[in-house]
Amino acid sequence: MRFLLLRASVSCSKWKGSCRLDEQILFVSAGMLAPKKRDHLLARQQLYLNYGALTLTTLLKRNGYVPVLIHGSHSKPEQFVDSLREQRRLPTSHPVMLSIPSFFALEWAQKFCRYLKKLFPDTKIVAGGRWVVGPDPNWLKQKIPEIDLTSTGLAEKLICDVIDPALWSSLDYRDGAAVDLSGQGELPPYPLDHALVDNFRLFQPSIDISRGCGMGCVFCEERAIPLSKLRSPAMVAQHLSEVINQYGSKDIRPYFQASLFLPNPRWARQLSHEIQEHNCAVSWRCETRVDCMTSETIELLARSGLKVVDLGMETASPQQMLLMKKTKDPDKYLQRASVAIRDFAANGILVKINILLYAGETKATVAETTSWLRENKAYIKGVSVGPVLAFGSPKPASPLIAELESLGARAVDPESAATTGITELHLSNEIDAKSAEEISLSLSRMMMDQRDYYDLKSFSYYPRDYTYENFIRDAQKSNPASLPFKSTMHEIRHS
Secondary structure, three states, X not given: OOOOOOOOOOOOXXXXXXXXXXXXXXXXXXXXXXXXXXXXXXXHOOOOOOHHHHHHHHHHHHOOOEEEEEEOOOOOHHHHHHHHHHOOOOOOOOOEEEEOOOHHHXXXXXXXXXXXXXXXXXXXXXXXXXXOOOOOHHHHHHHOOOOOEEEEEOOOOOHHHHOOHHHHHHOOEEOOEEEEOOOOOOOOOOOOOHHHEOOHHHOOOEEEOOOOEOOOOOOOOOOOOEOOOOOOHHHHHHHHHHHHXXXXXXXXXXXXXXXXXXXXXXXXXXXXXXXXXXXXXXXXXXXXXXXXXXXXXXXXXXXXXXXXXXXXXXXXXXXXHHHOOOOOOHHHHHHXXXXXXXXXXXXXXXXXXXXXXXXXXXXXXXXXXXXXXXXOHHHOOEEEEEEOOEEOOHHHHHHHHHHHHHOOOEEOOOOHHHHOOEEOEEOOOOOOHHHHHHHHHHHHXXXXXXXXXXXXXXXXXXXXXXXXXXXXXXXXXXXXXXXXXXXXXXXXXXX
């Protein structure tokens, strides 16, 4: 989920209504009561930097305010609020700025708001989150009535007003939510200030590269959002240098944030040059498609420090590719995927493949994907596998659910869109939700052992001080039936 990005043109005066610069503004990234997929100790160790909310705090800091961003992670909401009170971050005269990064964080946000208002009934809560708030703010207010203001659309020209309730009456509203009508906007010309994150040294940093995608995949939230221009290599290198200074070390592994990282050889060559010029070489990670980078580009990116790539392949079944609108030419897609993973591996880049079990899935289509993965296992470090889900309240989710149902899927609980915003699906008459979970685990274990899993997770998501020894200890305490990798018994003996 992406909390909305800002432009540098925004500026705030020292006084706006009742708002002062010297009073801390509390941003909370809603946590989750349980991990998104399977609940085990290894999953609960993961940290997800809310880089969108951090963009907002960075903008406020650059305008003289004193913001802080604290992540709920897997804490209990009530204990989280109590800890904020013990740290004297609560009560606060400013609204509490709550970012809800996904529907998986909704229940946590509900409990957080309920308890916060119980202790501090006069404290105002502003909720944002592009994918959760934006599609149906009225539904969200029904789910969390303690929220005083929802903000949707782009927040770049709203943030200095949103933090001050005295100015709320001057905002533009749509469906009961404050909305920025200025359009998609550009990436800010400055790096994220990671020091604004509580315990920021535990998190791996992020570098904004581009926004949007627009490739039209049915399941994707950004299918119709145009891909923006890549940030210039010179600015990427400058931002890397500044982030290195924030951490005081080159021992960081930034994620180049772009839903579709689409550099050409010229851009990649210039990036390699700029990183050398700025003396800011670090290992980094990105996400892209399997069919959009040339061999030359991959080689040049490797020189620039690319060490892990997340590839949104989704499936190796021609039928499923067409159903999800991943490509119009499955044979060419598979051919390019095979070439790409070999190019990445040849250049020392670890490949993680994302697989999506989709509506209309059958034993035959799963077999096609399984066969391709097995044939190419030597070039793949690991996989992330799971079934398609429909996100959103009934109003925005209905078109996608209808599309999936037309392909043979059906909702596990037809009321779940209204209650949780997450609709799980039986994918077909052959593969129900339980079977899809079993297939997901089977494919994951076929492709990864515990070292593969740790290497991929620790590169970006585990706390920076979480060692392999810590990992093995927690794996031993976890239910082996829930772990998505093949374990080596001499290292992992479950209690």
